[in-house]
Amino acid sequence: MPLLDLVREAVAGGVDAIYLRDACGSIDELALTTRTLRAEIGDEVVLVVNGGPQAAMATGSGLHLRERDMSPIAARDVLGPRVAIGRSVHTPEGAAAAAGADYILAGHVYPSPSKPGLLPLGTAGLSSIVAVSPCPVIAIGGITPDRVAEVIRAGARGVAVIGAIAEAGDPRAAAAALRVAVDRALQHHQEEASMSSEISVGSDASAIEIVVNGKLVSVVAGVTVHDFLTGKRMTDAMAIVERNGEIVPRGDYSETLLRAGDHLEVVHAVGGG
Secondary structure (H helix, E strand, O other): OOHHHHHHHHHHHOOOEEEEOOOOOOHHHHHHHHHHHHHHHOOOOEEEEOOOHHHHHHHOOEEEEOOOOOOHHHHHHHHOOOOOEEEEEOOHHHHHOOOOOOEEEEOOOOOOOOOOOOOOOHHHHHHHHHHHOOOOEEEEOOOOHHHHHHHHHOOOOOEEOOHHHHOOOOHHHHHHHHHHHHHHHHHHHHHHHHHHHHHHHHHHHOEEEEEEOOEEEEEEOOOEHHHHHHHOOOOHHHEEEEEOOEEOOHHHOOOOEOOOOOEEEEEEOOOOO
């Protein structure tokens, strides 16, 4: 299926981020492709590319780094705080060195046709990466809808796939099945976390009011920026959050508690140059 048609179907099925990997084309060709895709899918879907900061700036997209590429901190120095930056990792050591990234892509978790003969991480390996990661972890490699709950329990906050959608007879239906599985697993995780929070904070778990994009919203006391985004079907890497006039670093979303009277501005992170 042509790339534009595939992306259109995947987004219609619920995909909220696209990683455009183009190791051979020029930056000009990549920029043309991303402009075409952006015109088709709009600004609500996060788009990231590889090829270094120059590629991200030329395409107005986020940047995804391979493990052998420059460090996320070095990329951040060039691109600034508002551009989504991710990194592929395969070991806990790689994850621990990913400071400055908004998310990491950890894999391959299960046996994958794209990684023939290589030992998969398994959910135990994924958990070891999550334990040391400075940012949210996205699981990749052999992910199917019936495996989504396992990787979310292991600590992943989203999934990425290639063949599960690109090679499906009906890419839209395949994307929709994954979307449903991810939403259910994240909702279950959030409910468990909320229950744990209520038990630990006791009477402090009452509702509080905050202002989000100019509107008054009630949330449970003790929730974090990460919890709030999850409830809105957004991953940390998808959003830029300003709290009381200051941008919250994505790596701090899970530790930043929302308090009564907070004013949040939440926008989709669609990159920039």
